[in-house]
Amino acid sequence: MKSKDYLKQLSRRKFIRNSVIAATGVGLIPVALTGCDDDDSIGTDTDPDTGFEPSGDFGFMEGVASFDPTQDKVILWTRYTPATNEETRPKIILDVASDEAFEAVVASETVDIDMDSDYTINVDLSNLSSNTVYFYRFRNEKTKALSIIGRTKTLPAAGEATQVRLAVVSCANFQAGLFNVYGAVAESEADVVVHLGDYIYEYGEREYGSNDLTESLGRLHKPAYEILTIGDYRERYRQYRSDEQLQKAHQLKPFICVWDDHEVTNNAYVDGAENHQDDEGDYEERKRSAIQVWHEYLPARVSDNARIYRSFDMAGIVNLMMLDTRIVGREKQLSYMDYLTATGVDREGFLKDWQDENRTLLGTAQREWLKGQLQGSTAKWQVLGSQVLMGKYLIPEELLTLTAQLADGGGNTAELQEHYTKVVTELVTIKARRTLGDPTLKEEDIARVENVLPYNLDAWDGYPIERELVFEAATGKKVIALAGDTHNAWHAQLSDKHGDKIGAEFATASVSSPGLESFFDNDPTAIGGIEAANTALIDDLNYLNASDRGFLEVIFDAGSAKAEWKFIATLATKDINTTTGRTAMES
Numbered sequence: 001m002k003s004k005d006y007l008k009q010l011s012r013r014k015f016i017r018n019s020v021i022a023a024t025g026v027g028l029i030p031v032a033l034t035g036c037d038d039d040d041s042i043g044t045d046t047d048p049d050t051g052f053e054p055s056g057d058f059g060f061m062e063g064v065a066s067f068d069p070t071q072d073k074v075i076l077w078t079r080y081t082p083a084t085n086e087e088t089r090p091k092i093i094l095d096v097a098s099d100e101a102f103e104a105v106v107a108s109e110t111v112d113i114d115m116d117s118d119y120t121i122n123v124d125l126s127n128l129s130s131n132t133v134y135f136y137r138f139r140n141e142k143t144k145a146l147s148i149i150g151r152t153k154t155l156p157a158a159g160e161a162t163q164v165r166l167a168v169v170s171c172a173n174f175q176a177g178l179f180n181v182y183g184a185v186a187e188s189e190a191d192v193v194v195h196l197g198d199y200i201y202e203y204g205e206r207e208y209g210s211n212d213l214t215e216s217l218g219r220l221h222k223p224a225y226e227i228l229t230i231g232d233y234r235e236r237y238r239q240y241r242s243d244e245q246l247q248k249a250h251q252l253k254p255f256i257c258v259w260d261d262h263e264v265t266n267n268a269y270v271d272g273a274e275n276h277q278d279d280e281g282d283y284e285e286r287k288r289s290a291i292q293v294w295h296e297y298l299p300a301r302v303s304d305n306a307r308i309y310r311s312f313d314m315a316g317i318v319n320l321m322m323l324d325t326r327i328v329g330r331e332k333q334l335s336y337m338d339y340l341t342a343t344g345v346d347r348e349g350f351l352k353d354w355q356d357e358n359r360t361l362l363g364t365a366q367r368e369w370l371k372g373q374l375q376g377s378t379a380k381w382q383v384l385g386s387q388v389l390m391g392k393y394l395i396p397e398e399l400l401t402l403t404a405q406l407a408d409g410g411g412n413t414a415e416l417q418e419h420y421t422k423v424v425t426e427l428v429t430i431k432a433r434r435t436l437g438d439p440t441l442k443e444e445d446i447a448r449v450e451n452v453l454p455y456n457l458d459a460w461d462g463y464p465i466e467r468e469l470v471f472e473a474a475t476g477k478k479v480i481a482l483a484g485d486t487h488n489a490w491h492a493q494l495s496d497k498h499g500d501k502i503g504a505e506f507a508t509a510s511v512s513s514p515g516l517e518s519f520f521d522n523d524p525t526a527i528g529g530i531e532a533a534n535t536a537l538i539d540d541l542n543y544l545n546a547s548d549r550g551f552l553e554v555i556f557d558a559g560s561a562k563a564e565w566k567f568i569a570t571l572a573t574k575d576i577n578t579t580t581g582r583t584a585m586e587s
Helices: 003-012 180-186 212-216 230-240 244-252 283-297 347-354 364-376 399-407 414-435 443-450 464-473 516-520 524-537
Strands: 017-021 064-067 074-079 092-097 105-111 120-126 133-140 150-153 163-169 192-195 254-257 310-314 318-322 381-385 394-396 452-454 479-483 489-495 501-507 541-545 550-557 561-568 578-586
Touching: 017 092, 017 105, 064 133, 064 150, 064 244, 074 092, 074 133, 074 150, 092 120, 105 120, 150 244, 163 180, 163 318, 180 244, 180 550, 180 561, 230 283, 254 318, 318 364, 364 464, 394 399, 394 524, 399 414, 414 443, 414 524, 479 489, 479 550, 489 561, 489 578, 501 550, 501 578, 516 524, 524 541, 541 561, 541 578
Parallel strands: 017 120, 064 254, 163 192, 192 254, 318 381, 381 479, 479 501
Antiparallel strands: 064 074, 074 120, 092 105, 092 133, 133 150, 163 550, 310 318, 394 452, 489 501, 489 541, 550 561, 561 578
16 A cells, blocks of 8 residues: 555544533533432442343453643543443443532533444543643443543643643553653653653564563563554553553543654654564554554544644643654655675765755655744744654764664673773763864874764654754744653754754653663663763763663743653662652753
8 A cells, every 4th residue: 555545544544532512610410420329339230220230351441541631622531341241332421520529520421432443432522621620530330330530631821820841751661661650750740741652562572672570570562472453553552551550640641642663663664664574464554553543542633643743832831742753754764784885884875865855754744834833833932742852963983883783782792892982982082182172183083073973863863954944943932852762861952054052852761661771781880981972972962861761851931941850760669759860951
């Protein structure tokens, strides 16, 4: 199937989205609630009127969630597993109130379950008050199944809040260990959780992400093999949503989500992926199935399911623009392997392709939408939710081969690690002497630190011309890029081709996926050296944490954007305590 045909087919896929209008005022007793004899009847197994006794495992096992809040709307979600003797479509009732005791009910209506979408339910609830907390639950009067109570909050309108607080997360690998980061996010003071992708991983059991904890914690992937079909993806999402800490984060916080690559498969692009082989079937069919299931479990308020880029106004302070830097427009990543010669990298050939003005990460439609957003918004902060790093992370050319070897797993040899450390030490020394204006430096030494190339071609660094177009559109604005993907924490300056500052990048560590530390056998000395070397050698880089798991909390007000990198201590036991590894302020 051609890519454009795939996009049309995906766009036409309709999910049952219930539309419920909240009542104005409080203290209402809707008809749907009067059918209950008393609160004690909810959750019992036998219907006193019909004698129906449900059998098997049934109920709202994946919890509840809320998505895409605005000033007057929010999407509410759950999934219902029917009793084995429920012979007709389950009848589900949604209750919404402005208090946790459900005395001030604003909505109570029967909502449709989407049996063709893995029994998921999503409701677009409207007519809400801005900057307001709401509580909600789902129930089935026939089986007496009752969901946990969810808490959500609408966004503030301009003038209703003096600050906006976001928790930023990405890259949660179930096999890597406990989701303590999600537990910490649930207990944080964040108003909204921004999820930048890699919500699931596609690999089979004991593959990527697995470690000594995987089996002891009972976190082997289900199904056991790499997921390819719509049924496979659904089973994987159900497994991830069975995690109690992820459930709690969804229960207590509204999420705004985009996908990255692992929701489909590793290093995906518009018409292919690194981790899709010819014997795994049709890639377009796999991608269509993966994205359909994404919408089933992470609903977004979009009119076209293939185009998830969208924006959110938060108190007139933040214009949050959630991007798709992975699927809708991205051309295949360049690879240095295609430019290697007997003497090193074919620099001229690479630069020609790298600087191709037609190469795109976003695609034309999304790029024009983004430019319009940046130019038209009057919000104090223009905030980009970009899956991949946006800044310029340029390293000395001679490190490229060594870095590639480390990324391919070659870092497990003491010889390679020792050589890498030696080269880095030499380069850092030269860079320091260059900064101090040392007149005794030789031209060949200067060239070693000034001949730089991007180390991560999967990021915006692989698409530099389009990045400059975005930066041009952002002229005169206060810009913050939020990023995930790398599993490590970064703070960098965003600068254009002239070296002028455009804004800053705050990039979060992963929820659980391994980072750079895995290439150095978790050796603290080696990791510390890598962090110091990168900040010394990469001009725009201010901070790197290359070993810890965590999330990013960003607080915006009219004058500043304050980022705090929060880290957990372990993936082995439940522990949601965090430490702040760095605080950065932009104004």
